[in-house]
Amino acid sequence: RKEVEQDPGPFNVPEGATVAFNCTYSNSASQSFFWYRQDCRKEPKLLMSVYSSGNEDGRFTAQLNRASQYISLLIRDSKLSDSATYLCVVNYNTGGFKTIFGAGTRLFVKA
């Protein structure tokens, strides 16, 4: 089982749709969680940190479920410019700090 797993997609949605991505992690000692966005042939950019209480930034909402060991990202009112790959990132510190990237979920938003 991979340490961090994401549905690779692609997700093809129309503009204005709501889309949700999940990411599961295997290490229960995981301590911090992030969503990054990566456009084609560009660098990853930090989209949001994910907190236990859930957090929202405009059209984006991130949730963490420690009991089930998954994080989610909800995008409301999708825009064409949201088309990108979304990477889930998990940090843990057991015998040394480690950062694990998920393989990414591709999103295409169509007009």
Add this chain to the structure above:
Amino acid sequence: DTEVTQTPKHLVMGMTNKKSLKCEQHMGHRAMYWYKQKAKKPPELMFVYSYEKLSINESVPSRFSPECPNSSLLNLHLHALQPEDSALYLCASSQDQQPWGGYTFGSGTRLTVV
């Protein structure tokens, strides 16, 4: 200044060449990283520098040699690379080696080995 700057943006090199990738940040971050990313794959960690000392080397072949001249600069020296080393090389920084606040990535160097 909230950027990580990488040069060059593109590099084509022969298998016998020696070249260097450069990375600079002025955010006062004390940890800097080299990642390698192949197409449609997530970034893979190569090296971590913390307070200018190499703290992690993820079993990277010796044809890749990192250097951290000071707290703002990170280099990656390349020698005798193979075509399979062609990839996007990303530099990143974080406040310290435990990036609870996440990374800031540079825009990367797209390397082609011919």
